Amino acid sequence: MATILKRASKGKAGYGKIQFCGEQARRDGLQYFWVDTCCIDKSNACYVYLPDVSQSSSVLADNSNESWESFRKSEWFRRGWTLQELIAPASVDFFSREEVLLGNKTSLEQDICETTGIPATALRGSALSDFSVAERMSWTECRETTYKEDKAYSLLGIFDVYMPLIYGEGKDRALRRLREEIDKASRGTSLFKREDFSVSFSLSDVSDVEHFVARKIELVKIHKALGVDGSRRVVVLHGLGGIGKTQLTVAYAKRHKDDYSGIFWLNIKDENSLKQSFVKVAKQISREHPLALRLSNVDTNENLDDVVDAVKEWLSLLNNKRWLMIYDNYDSPKLPGKTDPTVVNIREFLPELY
Incomplete structure (x- = not known):
């Protein structure tokens, strides 16, 4: 601390944070402290100073939801590099602008989980290999980085992989290299949970009759015909x-x-x-699987054929076998001898066979 006081300018931005960190470390009986980039060792404690959270002891005393709103909205939870700072250390203490202890990641677990979407088990120290690649990637969805490449680089610790940092290569290339390193690390090892390709269920664009009652026998027949063994099945519902x-x-x-x-x-x-x-499907998949680079990079406003091909390619991946595609309103199927140019050939819009 003495060295810092001698060499650092007290007028520089961030000096107060360094001074506070040193004083807090002394109060906690710590001999050394680091700032910003080094509080990611599991054996260390991490102090998080939140300059955009202004809460005094008197405000905290009422413990109301309103008094914690600024904590949930703190910029710290939206920065890319802070993800590993939150997960890796066993102890993370949060302090307000007034240097008041707000709590730690154990006492504030519910607020942190609701704010970040990170499961409580991950905050409590469960092995990150217990979570799929897609799930871990979802934790970064609302996080931003100053440099585009850091969107990938900030995840190296989350996936326990290494690759050189090449600033200037662009976000897409950095994410592609990250994907390659993850694939290499996952081969022949149990360190990575088998990716499940899951996509959240939503039929928000489909009109639903509130009091429609489906006959159970029909539902059973459909389910039996489709099966869920991963093999390709096609079922046609036809009628007036x-x-x-x-x-x-x-x-x-x-x-x-x-x-x-x-x-x-x-x-x-x-x-x-x-x-x-297909555009809607592409957006839905890329939102939950940002490492599906072709889907993430395809221009959904320009070449719709590329969008269709990108979705079909993702659905045709080797282990991606448990999805269900529903084609509705197919009133004019392509039939032999039918020359109507408005007729759709559905075969062109089916994913490839495995």
Whole structure:
């Protein structure tokens, strides 16, 4: 501390934080302390100074949800590099601008989990290999970094991999290299949980009849015909318009949503509607699987054929076998001898066979 006092300018931004850290370390009986970049060792304690959280002891005493709102909105929870600072150390203490102890990651666990989306078990020290690649990537979804490449570099500790830092290569190339290192590390080892390709269930774009009652025998037949063994199956529901095919399918999807890694609803009324459905699917997948680089990089506003191909490619990955694609409103199928140019050939929009 004496060395810092002699060499550092007290007028520089951040000096107060360094001084506070030294004083707090002394109060806690610590002989040494580091600032910012070094509090990621599991054996160390980490002090988090939150300059955008202004809470005095009197405010904290009421313990109301409103008094903790600034804590949940702190910029610290939106920075890329702070993810490993939160997870790695066994002890993380949070301090307000007034240098008041707000609590630690144990006492503030619920607030932190709700703010970051990180499971409590990860905060408590569970092995990160217990969480899939996709799940760990989701923890970074709302985090930003000053340098684009740091979006990948800040995750090296989270995935326990190493690669050279090459600033200037761009975010996409950095993420691609990260993906390659993760793939290398996962081969022949149990350090990585098998990726599940899961995508959150949502039928928000599908109209749902509130009091529709599906016959159980029909739902059972559909489920038996589709199976859930990972093999490719095609089931066709056919009948006159208005008899309830769409609502029967909605009922099936809701009942069996946990049997599939993802359920995707596509409107095949015409080719443009179908391609727009693929755009929505692409955005949904890339949001939850940001390392699916082709999906993340494809321009969803330009070449829709590229979007379709990118989605089909992701769905055709070797271990990605438990999804369900629902093509609705296919009233004009492509049949031999049918020359209507508006007819959609559904075969062109099916993922490749494994």
